[in-house]
Amino acid sequence: xSTISNIRILEAxxxxxxDLFGRLMSxxxxxxxxxxxxxxxxxxxxxxxxxxVHRTESRHVIAECKATKAKTGGDAINKFIGTLDAEKRxxxxxxxxxxxxxxxxxxxxxxxxxxxxxxNRVILLDGTRVIGELIKGHIIVSLEKAMERAGRCAAEQPVxxxxxxxxxxxxxxMGWIWVVYFTQNKQRTHFALIHADGEAIAPALATxxxxxxxxxxxxxxxxxxxxxxxxxxxxxxxxxxxxxxYLDYLAGECxxxxxxxxxxxxxxxxxxxNLENIFVPLYLEPSSEYGLDPSxxxxxxxxxxxxxxxxxxxxxxxxxxxxAILAAPGGGKTTLLKRLAIAYAFPDRRRLIDDNLPDRSxxxxxxxxxxxxxxxxxxxxxILRAIPQRAEMNDLAEAFVQIVNRALRSGxxxxxxxxxxxxxxxxxxxxxxxxxxxxxxxxxxxSIVVTSRxxxxxxxxxxxxxxxxxxxxxxxxxxDITRLTLA
Numbered sequence: 001x002s003t004i005s006n007i008r009i010l011e012a013x014x015x016x017x018x019d020l021f022g023r024l025m026s027x028x029x030x031x032x033x034x035x036x037x038x039x040x041x042x043x044x045x046x047x048x049x050x051x052x053v054h055r056t057e058s059r060h061v062i063a064e065c066k067a068t069k070a071k072t073g074g075d076a077i078n079k080f081i082g083t084l085d086a087e088k089r090x091x092x093x094x095x096x097x098x099x100x101x102x103x104x105x106x107x108x109x110x111x112x113x114x115x116x117x118x119x120n121r122v123i124l125l126d127g128t129r130v131i132g133e134l135i136k137g138h139i140i141v142s143l144e145k146a147m148e149r150a151g152r153c154a155a156e157q158p159v160x161x162x163x164x165x166x167x168x169x170x171x172x173x174m175g176w177i178w179v180v181y182f183t184q185n186k187q188r189t190h191f192a193l194i195h196a197d198g199e200a201i202a203p204a205l206a207t208x209x210x211x212x213x214x215x216x217x218x219x220x221x222x223x224x225x226x227x228x229x230x231x232x233x234x235x236x237x238x239x240x241x242x243x244x245x246y247l248d249y250l251a252g253e254c255x256x257x258x259x260x261x262x263x264x265x266x267x268x269x270x271x272x273x274n275l276e277n278i279f280v281p282l283y284l285e286p287s288s289e290y291g292l293d294p295s296x297x298x299x300x301x302x303x304x305x306x307x308x309x310x311x312x313x314x315x316x317x318x319x320x321x322x323x324a325i326l327a328a329p330g331g332g333k334t335t336l337l338k339r340l341a342i343a344y345a346f347p348d349r350r351r352l353i354d355d356n357l358p359d360r361s362x363x364x365x366x367x368x369x370x371x372x373x374x375x376x377x378x379x380x381x382x383i384l385r386a387i388p389q390r391a392e393m394n395d396l397a398e399a400f401v402q403i404v405n406r407a408l409r410s411g412x413x414x415x416x417x418x419x420x421x422x423x424x425x426x427x428x429x430x431x432x433x434x435x436x437x438x439x440x441x442x443x444x445x446x447s448i449v450v451t452s453r454x455x456x457x458x459x460x461x462x463x464x465x466x467x468x469x470x471x472x473x474x475x476x477x478x479x480d481i482t483r484l485t486l487a
Contacts, residue, residue: 007103007127009067010172010212021067022049024171025101026466027441028130031137034061037466046083050099055463059095062087072102074110081121098122101130131169139441140176141198143167150180150192153200153226161190161226172212174409175444177201182226192226195409196442197381200228205409234399242388242399249391250345250366254338279339281355282332283310284325284471310474314356320469321447322440324461326454327473333451336473337416340449341366344414362414362447363407369432370422377431380415380439411445421456433460440467 011017019039026037034052041048050063064080066072077100084098098121105126114121125133134140147163154161161182168179175196182190193201193209201209206225213220255275313336316323327333341364343350343357350357365384369376375383384404388397407413417436423429440446450468461470 007130007169007171008216008218009103010170010209010216010218012215017067020171020173021065023444024176025050025063025065025130026052027137027139027176028101028125028133029061029063030437030441030466031133031139032061033057035463035466046086048083048087052466053462057095059097061097061099063099063101066100066102066104068102069104071105071107072100072110073107074113076100077106077110077114077122077124084122099125101125103127103130127169134176138438140169140178140196141194143178145198146178146194147180149194149198149200150178150182150226152229153192154182154190156229157190157226159184164188170209170213172209173445174201174205174209174411175442177209181223188223190224190226191220199405200226201409202406203227234402238396238399239402242393242396243403245393245396246387246391246400246403247345249393250341250364254341254366255346255349257335257338275335275338275342276349276352279335279353280476281353282313282336283474284313284316285310285474287326287470287472312356314358316469316471317449318356318358322468323448324450324452324457324464324468324470325473326452326457326470329453331473333453333473334418337366337418337449337451340364340414341416360414360447361412363403363412364414364416365404365407366416367418369417369419372423372432376423376425376428378435380435408443408446411447413443413446415446415448417448417450420450420452420460423456426459429456429460430463433463437463437467 009017009021011020022039026039029037029050029052033054033056035055037050037052039050041051048062049065051060052063053060062084064076064083066076080098080100084096088096100122102124103126106124111124114124131140131143135142146167151163154163161184164181164183167181170177170179177196178194180192180194181188182192184190193206195201203225206227210220210225257273257275257278325333325336339353339355340357343353344360344362344364365387367383371390372383375386385397385401388394388400393400404413420429420432423432436448436450440448448468450464454472464470
């Protein structure tokens with residue numbers, strides 16, 4: 001029977017290691033039912049690693065996270081208990097729960113200490129329990145599924161390989177990744193890397209992981225990597241064809257606009273214009289309305305969003321690659337997403353508008369919420385796999401899926417979600433957001449821009465606070481109006 005030996009963080013630099021660990025631990029609290037996860041919150045004379053609010057119950061959580069090699073002792077737990085008690089006294093009407101997470105586990109004396117104290121002061125989680133919660137919350141696939149996928153990689157080799165019983169879960173910029181080791185003649189010789197979504201890592205991406213592992217003293221570089229089995233039915237030529245056809249589809253869907261509904265004569269009203277001929281760059285203003293409940297945040301400083309002014313979309317997107325953008329009806333939300341889709345599908349067209357979009361090799365993946373239909377409660381990966389049907393490219397569907405998977409794991413995917421408020425049923429909208437959050441936790445390097453009317457965003461705004469920066473489309477000033485009327 002396979003077992004989990006440990007969790008390792010593949011980051012050598014101390015601060016980056018802590019940031020990566022904290023970001024990935026936020027996935028844990030998503031799995032436990034919490035929203036509005038915030039990291040490294042500075043309190044008076046102390047700092048809290050994680051703070052979050054339960055999505056259905058009136059309680060919030062604070063957590064201490066340790067990724068050290070040594071087990072945690074009772075003194076560290078007692079210090080955290082002091083911080084926890086101080087938080088509880090601030091607002092007795094709200095239940096405050098404390099978690100102490102130590103990947104290396106806890107000393108026996110610390111465990112006995114908590115038992116003697118009644119066992120209800122704080123919840124202790126070691127690496128094994130963390131993994132269990134991540135699996136239960138569908139953030140990562142089960143160990144059994146990872147082993148099965150790794151076995152397929154090993155089956156491609158000309159030698160007999162035996163999987164080791166103990167596996168690792170590693171955390172890297174790409175997200176959570178299972179490591180399955182194999183032996184030959186009872187000596188460890190090979191390994192496979194299985195992403196949190198259950199698919200094997202391509203060799204080009206594995207190279208980066210192997211380097212990260214080497215920087216922290218790992219042994220991947222001394223072993224042979226087992227790449228995913230080749231897909232003989234899908235050639236690179238088919239992949240190129242699929243990408244060309246998909247980009248043609250985007251050009252038709254997003255590259256042109258009409259003036260239907262605007263005061264114009266019949267000839268002008270029916271004319272299709274290139275997006276760049278009429279698009280006016282938009283500006284954004286930060287919105288903290290949908291962030292953490294103010295009653296639970298006792299920070300003395302104003303939120304960083306309130307300290308910033310109106311900025312061009314390109315400037316904001318350069319700083320934050322995950323955005324929720326709100327606007328009134330007719331405020332330009334859909335047109336903005338069309339601009340982003342065309343700008344990254346066709347880099348030559350990106351330069352036709354001076355909106356300073358970041359220079360990224362993003363693959364835009366456009367999702368119109370009003371067209372989801374029965375897919376609205378499905379995993380986001382299924383929604384993306386349904387794009388070929390809408391693009392009339394079913395014959396290239398498998399090749400398109402490979403394109404999407406490559407982009408997601410390499411950090412080159414830009415998910416564009418248009419009109420969240422157009423999911424009219426509130427329950428379905430919440431389900432869609434839950435699927436979206438799990439997807440973003442699985443692919444921490446994927447970028448996303450979500451648009452919505454403000455009214456339709458209220459019920460789910462807090463749920464996205466840990467994943468997206470919230471902005472509103474700023475009103476046009478005189479210069480914007482002049483540019484629009486002269487376009």
